Amino acid sequence: MSRSRLRATRATRNPSRPKAATEVFREKGLGVPLEEIAQRAGVSAGTLYNRFGGREALIDAVMPALVAERMGEALSRAEALADPWGSLVTYVTVLCEQQAGDPAFRDVVSRQLAGRPELTAKCEAELGKSVPLFERARRAGLHAGATHPLPAPAPDADQIRRML
Numbered sequence: 001m002s003r004s005r006l007r008a009t010r011a012t013r014n015p016s017r018p019k020a021a022t023e024v025f026r027e028k029g030l031g032v033p034l035e036e037i038a039q040r041a042g043v044s045a046g047t048l049y050n051r052f053g054g055r056e057a058l059i060d061a062v063m064p065a066l067v068a069e070r071m072g073e074a075l076s077r078a079e080a081l082a083d084p085w086g087s088l089v090t091y092v093t094v095l096c097e098q099q100a101g102d103p104a105f106r107d108v109v110s111r112q113l114a115g116r117p118e119l120t121a122k123c124e125a126e127l128g129k130s131v132p133l134f135e136r137a138r139r140a141g142l143h144a145g146a147t148h149p150l151p152a153p154a155p156d157a158d159q160i161r162r163m164l
Contacts (some may be wrong), residue, residue: 017041022062029103064122073127084140
């Protein structure tokens with residue numbers, strides 16, 4: 001286990017630090033100064049640096065759970081609908097609303113953190129779970145005669161992310 005990952009693992013044992021980081025990131029985005037997160041957590045910035053090794057490790061420690069929560073919520077709401085088109089519209093709408101209200105989530109989905117391979121992979125994996133929604137809407141549109149087949153492959157997570 002890498003040194004920064006070991007720090008992040010140890011640091012998450014104190015729930016106030018990751019919770020404070022998640023709150024501040026959601027309010028102000030991922031570029032917020034570490035000092036502001038430390039103040040919210042009731043510790044010094046040095047403590048966060050010591051426990052996490054810096055902002056990037058702190059982001060890696062807290063953002064995958066936020067991504068899974070947000071995208072899981074959008075997918076659950078969409079899958080609850082019987083109408084394929086309504087399901088797809090709901091999924092896209094919920095993700096857009098979440099990005100509008102959550103700067104940290106917006107930063108991740110818009111790939112502001114392209115240099116964070118684990119976080120990017122988590123985002124892609126979560127978006128990949130929505131491919132069946134797109135396929136179901138496409139098939140329903142073809143069946144109803146509302147759409148016409150195109151010689152394009154099925155959408156993948158990267159295409160879905162670019163659409164959002």
